[in-house]
Amino acid sequence: MNNTPLLEIKNLHKNFGKFQALHGVSLTVSEGCLTALIGPNGAGKTTFYNVVSGRYKPSGGRVYFQGKDVTGAPTHKLVGLGLLRSFQITNIFPKLTVLENVLTPVIIHNGKSFSLLNSLRRKTDLREQAEQILDMVGLTRYANRSASTLAYGDKRLVEIAIALARKPKLVLLDEPTAGMNPEETERIIHLIKDLSTRSGATFFITEHDMKVVFSIAQRIFVLNQGRPLAEGTPDEIRANRFVREAYLGGSLDARGA
Amino acid sequence: MFGVLNKNFLTGLLIVVFLALAPLVLTTHWIIILTEIIIMSLYAMSFNLLFGYTGLLSFGQAGFFGAGAYFSALTLAHFTSSFWVCVAVGVIGTALLAFVIGWFCVRLDEIYFAILTLGFGMMLFTLAHNWRSVTGGSDGLTILTLPVLTFSSYRLELFNPKIFYWLSLITVSLGIVVLRQVVNSPFGLLLTATRENSQRVSFVGQNVRTVRLVAFTIAGALAGMAGVLFGLFNRIASPEMLHWSFSGKAVLMTILGGSGVFLGPAVGTSIFFVLEHFITSYTTNWMIFLGAILIALVLLFPMGVLGTAASFISKQRGVMKHE
Numbered sequence: 001m002n003n004t005p006l007l008e009i010k011n012l013h014k015n016f017g018k019f020q021a022l023h024g025v026s027l028t029v030s031e032g033c034l035t036a037l038i039g040p041n042g043a044g045k046t047t048f049y050n051v052v053s054g055r056y057k058p059s060g061g062r063v064y065f066q067g068k069d070v071t072g073a074p075t076h077k078l079v080g081l082g083l084l085r086s087f088q089i090t091n092i093f094p095k096l097t098v099l100e101n102v103l104t105p106v107i108i109h110n111g112k113s114f115s116l117l118n119s120l121r122r123k124t125d126l127r128e129q130a131e132q133i134l135d136m137v138g139l140t141r142y143a144n145r146s147a148s149t150l151a152y153g154d155k156r157l158v159e160i161a162i163a164l165a166r167k168p169k170l171v172l173l174d175e176p177t178a179g180m181n182p183e184e185t186e187r188i189i190h191l192i193k194d195l196s197t198r199s200g201a202t203f204f205i206t207e208h209d210m211k212v213v214f215s216i217a218q219r220i221f222v223l224n225q226g227r228p229l230a231e232g233t234p235d236e237i238r239a240n241r242f243v244r245e246a247y248l249g250g251s252l253d254a255r256g257a
Numbered sequence: 258m259f260g261v262l263n264k265n266f267l268t269g270l271l272i273v274v275f276l277a278l279a280p281l282v283l284t285t286h287w288i289i290i291l292t293e294i295i296i297m298s299l300y301a302m303s304f305n306l307l308f309g310y311t312g313l314l315s316f317g318q319a320g321f322f323g324a325g326a327y328f329s330a331l332t333l334a335h336f337t338s339s340f341w342v343c344v345a346v347g348v349i350g351t352a353l354l355a356f357v358i359g360w361f362c363v364r365l366d367e368i369y370f371a372i373l374t375l376g377f378g379m380m381l382f383t384l385a386h387n388w389r390s391v392t393g394g395s396d397g398l399t400i401l402t403l404p405v406l407t408f409s410s411y412r413l414e415l416f417n418p419k420i421f422y423w424l425s426l427i428t429v430s431l432g433i434v435v436l437r438q439v440v441n442s443p444f445g446l447l448l449t450a451t452r453e454n455s456q457r458v459s460f461v462g463q464n465v466r467t468v469r470l471v472a473f474t475i476a477g478a479l480a481g482m483a484g485v486l487f488g489l490f491n492r493i494a495s496p497e498m499l500h501w502s503f504s505g506k507a508v509l510m511t512i513l514g515g516s517g518v519f520l521g522p523a524v525g526t527s528i529f530f531v532l533e534h535f536i537t538s539y540t541t542n543w544m545i546f547l548g549a550i551l552i553a554l555v556l557l558f559p560m561g562v563l564g565t566a567a568s569f570i571s572k573q574r575g576v577m578k579h580e
Contacts, residue, residue, distance in 0.1 A: 079462030
């Protein structure tokens with residue numbers, strides 16, 4: 001395997017006026033390594049995602065994707081390189097069918113956005129690709145249903161399927177289990193683990209549910225008040241004194257998986 | 258909403274055959290009314306590519322409709338008497354115009370887009386109204402000689418209402434086939450996706466402005482096509498065709514018929530013109546009655562007459578398609 005990390009962040013800063021949302025964050029994500037970013041509310045996780053995915057420009061520091069400097073690059077450029085994000089709030093095409101939801105990014109991915117002479121009515125290669133992705137996330141049986149009629153957990157799966165349709169190398173998943181019931185949470189954990197090995201994409205998730213983090217992450221970064229606090233394997237993070245004191249309190253033993 | 262059955266092709270063919278045979282039984286008076294309905298249907302449907310499919314409310318569609326009429330009137334006055342050259346100049350000219358105007362308008366959406374299109378529409382109106390030496394000013398450009406159609410040795414005279422009707426039917430059908438192809442293409446899906454959630458479209462790497470600009474250009478070109486026919490039909494290109502109230506007509510007819518179904522705007526156009534025709538023959542205060550009936554129709558059929566009917570039928574069939 002080559003040594004260039006998939007994503008490398010060096011000394012990232014982001015200020016909003018005088019408020020320092022991110023202060024000197026450095027981290028790396030290696031290909032195939034399911035990585036998690038954790039931290040209490042307001043630690044800067046979402047800001048971090050917004051900077052890395054091109055939504056905000058950083059105030060300082062660099063972002064490298066596959067060794068390439070992409071600091072401050074616009075979202076569509078990052079998407080073209082294979083860096084996609086999924087959203088904390090459900091962000092889908094409500095009145096389109098589930099299949100059409102996935103077909104849309106498939107069309108874009110294949111450079112067919114302005115293809116006017118093909119018809120989607122026929123069985124096309126595009127359609128097949130979209131069906132494969134639905135199969136991968138287990139939504140095949142809802143293919144022809146309007147996405148707005150799905151249960152909340154399934155809508156989140158549509159959301160992930162939309163990201164996967166661009167054949168990403170790295171997917172940033174912001175709180176994938178937010179708002180889910182235990183059953184749905186169980187299902188999505190299983191799915192992320194599965195996709196992480198099967199889809200060719202590396203997942204980088206933020207999560208507030210420690211049980212989820214410790215059960216799926218191979219590597220964990222802890223953020224506190226915009227500053228990096230610790231990094232390591234789940235076991236190392238569990239044992240880390242600073243993390244226990246500053247963030248997790250004594251609850252790790254009780255809640256750890 | 259737009260996913261339809263494969264029977265649609267047959268249905269469309271049946272409608273065209275039916276319409277093609279209609280002049281054999283109709284009086285000249287009704288042939289003329291039907292011609293106007295057919296032309297205006299293409300106009301309303303071009304508007305709906307933006308409104309129903311792309312989610313952009315344009316208040317400047319008449320600008321392109323009128324531009325088509327002026328382009329063809331100018332072509333006839335100065336260059337050629339060929340019908341197809343007229344149509345080509347009208348369509349290509351409005352496509353270019355729509356591309357330039359669209360380039361500015363698609364920067365914004367929602368009400369801001371509507372205001373921009375309104376502004377450009379008013380500019381085009383003023384241009385046609387005040388540039389007397391070219392456009393004839395408020396009198397408009399009268400079309401003195403209608404184009405002729407020649408097929409080798411045959412010559413078709415457009416003065417004949419039946420011939421003009423059939424020609425309009427053929428031209429409008431071509432325009433509608435183009436629209437149909439657009440909405441069923443991968444690009445068509447991108448349009449509806451943009452309507453549903455434009456932010457998500459750009460987050461998967463597609464520049465939304467480009468998508469909207471292409472839709473705007475196609476819609477403009479087809480409105481121009483309808484405008485060419487309308488100019489020939491009335492034998493004049495006049496500033497009223499570019500007026501914003503004429504743009505409003507497209508909005509009204511589309512909502513009346515249903516923006517969520519492909520042929521909705523055509524149904525709305527038919528209802529509008531038939532109502533207008535009957536009411537004006539009874540009273541001079543026809544606007545009051547037409548207004549009242551339109552309000553009632555919109556309240557009774559919230560998804561448009563065809564839209565509501567289509568959703569009723571699909572529910573009856575037990576096909577759970579959409580919310």
